[in-house]
Amino acid sequence: MKKILVLSTFMFFLACGSFAQAQKIAFVNTQIIIDTLPAKDSAEKKLAIFAKQYDERIKDLQMEIQSKQKEYEVKAKGGATPAQLELIQKSYERLVQEYQETEQAGNADMQAQRAKLLKPIVEDIKKAIGVVAAAKGYTTVMENAGIVLWSSNGNDDITGAVIKQMTSKK
DSSP: OHHHHHHHHHHHHHHHHHHHHHOOEEEEOHHHHHHHOHHHHHHHHHHHHHHHHHHHHHHHHHHHHHHHHHHHHHHHHTTOOHHHHHHHHHHHHHHHHHHHHHHHHHHHHHHHHHHHHHHHHHHHHHHHHHHHHHHHTOSEEEEOTTOOSOOSOGGGBOHHHHHHHHHHTO
C-alpha cells in the first residue's frame, strides 16, 4: 500500500512538472499600456468634467458650513437664546452630514464613472494581449503591475509589444 501511495505521489508531481513546463507564461503591465493610449486622455477629460460637478457642490457646502459657524458665533456673542443657538447647531450638523454624504457619493460615483470610461479601453487591451500572446506562442499572460520578482527571459514582458499592437492599428 505504501508503495502505491509513493508511486502515485511521484506520478502526480511528475505530471504537474510536465504540465508546468508545457506552459509558456508572459507578463504585461496594463497600467503602462493605459497610460500610453490617447483614449485614456479622452476618458480623463470626461472624468474631470464629471468631477467638477461634485467639486462645486462640495465647495458650496463648505461655504454654507463656514457661514453657519460664523452665524453661531455672532448669535452666541449677541445674546441669542439657547433655543436659537440649538436651531443653528442642528442646521450646522445637517450641513456637515450632507457634506459627508455628498463627498462619499462623489467618490463612489467617480470610481463607477472611471470604470465605465476605462472598460472599453481595457477590453481593447485584452484583445491586443490575446493577439500578441498568440503570435508569440504564450499560453498564459499575467498582470505584473510593475513587480516581477524574477524572469529568466526579458522577452516574457510583452507590454511593449501590446502597446505597439494597439498603436499601430489606428
